[in-house]
Amino acid sequence: MPAAELRQLQRRIRSVQSTRKITRAMEMIATSRIVKAQQRVVAARTYTEEITRIIANLTASAEAGDHPLLRPRDEIRRVGVVVLAADRGLAGAYNANVVRRAEADIRSTDRPARLFLVGRKAESHFRHRGYEIHRAYGGMSDSPGPDDAHRLAADVIAAYEQGAVDAVDLVATQFLSLGTQRAAVRRLLPVERFGPQPGCAGGYELEPGEPMAILDRLLPRYVEARLFAALLDASASEYAARQRAMKAATDNADDLVTSLRRSANRVRQAEITTEIMEIVGGAEALRPSDADESEERPWR
Amino acid sequence: MEVKLVGPERIIYAGDASMVLARTLDGEIGILPGHAPLLGVLVPGQLRIVKPDGSEHRATVRSGFVEVCDNRVVVLADPAPEETAPEEKAEEEKGPTS
Numbered sequence: 001m002p003a004a005e006l007r008q009l010q011r012r013i014r015s016v017q018s019t020r021k022i023t024r025a026m027e028m029i030a031t032s033r034i035v036k037a038q039q040r041v042v043a044a045r046t047y048t049e050e051i052t053r054i055i056a057n058l059t060a061s062a063e064a065g066d067h068p069l070l071r072p073r074d075e076i077r078r079v080g081v082v083v084l085a086a087d088r089g090l091a092g093a094y095n096a097n098v099v100r101r102a103e104a105d106i107r108s109t110d111r112p113a114r115l116f117l118v119g120r121k122a123e124s125h126f127r128h129r130g131y132e133i134h135r136a137y138g139g140m141s142d143s144p145g146p147d148d149a150h151r152l153a154a155d156v157i158a159a160y161e162q163g164a165v166d167a168v169d170l171v172a173t174q175f176l177s178l179g180t181q182r183a184a185v186r187r188l189l190p191v192e193r194f195g196p197q198p199g200c201a202g203g204y205e206l207e208p209g210e211p212m213a214i215l216d217r218l219l220p221r222y223v224e225a226r227l228f229a230a231l232l233d234a235s236a237s238e239y240a241a242r243q244r245a246m247k248a249a250t251d252n253a254d255d256l257v258t259s260l261r262r263s264a265n266r267v268r269q270a271e272i273t274t275e276i277m278e279i280v281g282g283a284e285a286l287r288p289s290d291a292d293e294s295e296e297r298p299w300r
Numbered sequence: 301m302e303v304k305l306v307g308p309e310r311i312i313y314a315g316d317a318s319m320v321l322a323r324t325l326d327g328e329i330g331i332l333p334g335h336a337p338l339l340g341v342l343v344p345g346q347l348r349i350v351k352p353d354g355s356e357h358r359a360t361v362r363s364g365f366v367e368v369c370d371n372r373v374v375v376l377a378d379p380a381p382e383e384t385a386p387e388e389k390a391e392e393e394k395g396p397t398s
Contacts, residue, residue, distance in 0.1 A: 043310040050306055050374050054367050058339060146308040146378075204367070207326040207340035217341055218365065221376070228308060 002271045009264040020253035027246035030239045037236035048225045056194035069219040073166045080165030084172035084234040085119035092245035095121040101183035102171040149228035172230045173237035181237035301333040303373045321348040338368040
């Protein structure tokens, strides 16, 4: 019976150790990818900054506020919500946080929502709860490219222009630091007006001369750039969350192995002690009495 | 004058230039130092940045915008497909088996 218990403990130790190998590998993969993802966030920032500045200058100078993508609608019947989550789990509370934030946002607007879901985890969550899903995208969140942002932006803008939605929110995780990521809601459409920026607020010479024609091209690119930045931020956050979750799992596996080893050692010790007791007891029973022994000795 | 060519993923070129040649919707334009503030929509074609030493940086542009402001030229460009960071595609590693 104790021998069987020992074997079972040893089997558990082996299984925890092999799980630990997996979580450790995933932790290291995530760690190496955070750096790359962060570099992409930084590299893409210039484009967003420049296009924001240009739009601010253009809308400050011209009477361009009437562009359909800039003007808030009087009546908001439906709200579009873009949710950026991950394709895979094992990233701690990453997906749960984004999804919870999105649900809170949908409840607070008090209007029917149409969802644009990036990440299969978001899709499977909302699919089962009867939300209206406008479109779901898989395979986009891992390593998002400009083409992914383009596709997403085109769908969102089309839905907005056709009147399927009257405003669009973006729910995504912001990478604040390696230790802190926060799921946040931001308005995507209509595009919010920016305050005047230093520089050429005096007005541009335009080619083509019609500011509307330029905004027609600039604003979709701006939405795209914002979505791209958000996608990159979310993917860096996903890796950070996964790295933390996998580190916690690895540490936990270490603790588990230690305590399992202790129990195994205790069982083994107990087994040895029992054996010794049995042997000593048996020898004691077979041993002749002291008196017999002293009489026998001279004959040897 | 200062020139910055910016793609959606990264800064493609940044430096000094004596002239920038670009194709906008209204036709070919040349931008020299001291140009008035300008905002133009780019059409597919070549963008040429002439550096002070006379050499050129060329880029094929699919679409984008060119802005001139305070003697600074900013080109926001979607590069032609073949120019989109080939080194990034190469080092794409395989995902973990989970």
